Amino acid sequence: MYEQQHRPQDNNIEFWRKFVTEFFAPIAKKKWCVSMYGSGRQTTGVFPQDVWHCEICNRKPGRGFEATVEVLPRLFKIKYESGTLEELLYVDMPREYQNSSGQIILDYAKAIQESIFDQLRVVRDGQLRIVFSPDLKICSWEFCARRHEELIPxxxxxxxxxxxxxxxxxxxxxxxxxxxxxxxxxxxxxxxxxEVPLVNDLGYTKRYVRCLQISEVVNSMKDLIDYSRETGIGPMGLI
Incomplete structure (x- = not known):
């Protein structure tokens, strides 16, 4: 959070690439779950994937979205280009343990994420799970939101x-x-x-959501892209 608060004024992509390289593992993912939102929130069709599973709430059917490490620099950049002035995170004491791979897992039963705009504050209440590699880089960052509020100053x-x-x-x-x-x-x-035109019914800006939707499409094609690179064979034949 400190690094994000002290981002350069021009919000350049190189800063965010270095930021992601420094703090995230090469296989890292960020996941946001909105499965616990009530029927009053328009979650249907916003992040259209057939299968979604959240290991925090285990709701079925689940709803959420994720971004791989390749997308994170652009996602951070768009977040602050879309009106976010600052992002704050409040957590309680975590439950800490290790898995069989030696990764360190921090489970926060209570986490509050606050996005600050010039004319709005979006406050999300939920649970947070962060998985660190042995060299203390983030492998997984999962936020399962129970609800959010939009507060006007x-x-x-x-x-x-x-x-x-x-x-x-x-x-x-x-x-x-x-x-x-x-x-x-x-x-x-x-x-x-x-009126709060800055964000959608889930509390995210339109550009941010659009970037996530594009990320979902790219993720769904990742195996095909990797196969094409390795074999030189594309959908229409040899590349």
Whole structure:
């Protein structure tokens, strides 16, 4: 998180490539699970894969998405290009253990991830599991979200509410057309302030989701791409 907060001003891709190389193993994956979201959230069709399994919640059918290490630099770059100013992570004490491969696993039963935008804060509540290699590089980063909230800063709402209150007072004193128009205009401004066009129903920006969807397509074709590279044979014959 410290490195992300001190990213260069131009948010260049080379910084993120070095960042991923330094902190992630060559086989690393990041996974986000939204299986525990209720039916009120539009999870269907956002990340369209036939089979999804989360080892944290074990919900069936499951819903989620993942990104391989090759995609992570671009994903980090797009995240901060899409309006994210800062990302915070709050965790409790983890349960630490090792698997048979010698990897170190940290399970956080309570984790809160907060994405800060200029006009919005998205707060996700869930569980986190991080798997480290013996040389302490991230092999797997899994966040299973129970829910999220979209919070609008008070500094944006207070002026709108004050203006609406002033318009209401004027409307009570005199029901002239100008006062009525002011009241309606103030109500509309407050309505616009309460709208959150930055993120979708899962709390992610459109560009971020689009990058993840492209990543899903590439991942589904990875075996075919590797086979073509190794054999020199493509879908239409010899390459």
């Amino acid at each position: 008070r500094r944006l709402l207070i002026p709108q509410i004050s203006q609406l209150g002033l318009a209401a007072q004027k409307y009570q004193v005199a029901t002239q057309n100008a006062s009525s128009n002011l009241f309606v205009a103030s109500a509309r401004q407050l309505g616009k302030a309460l």
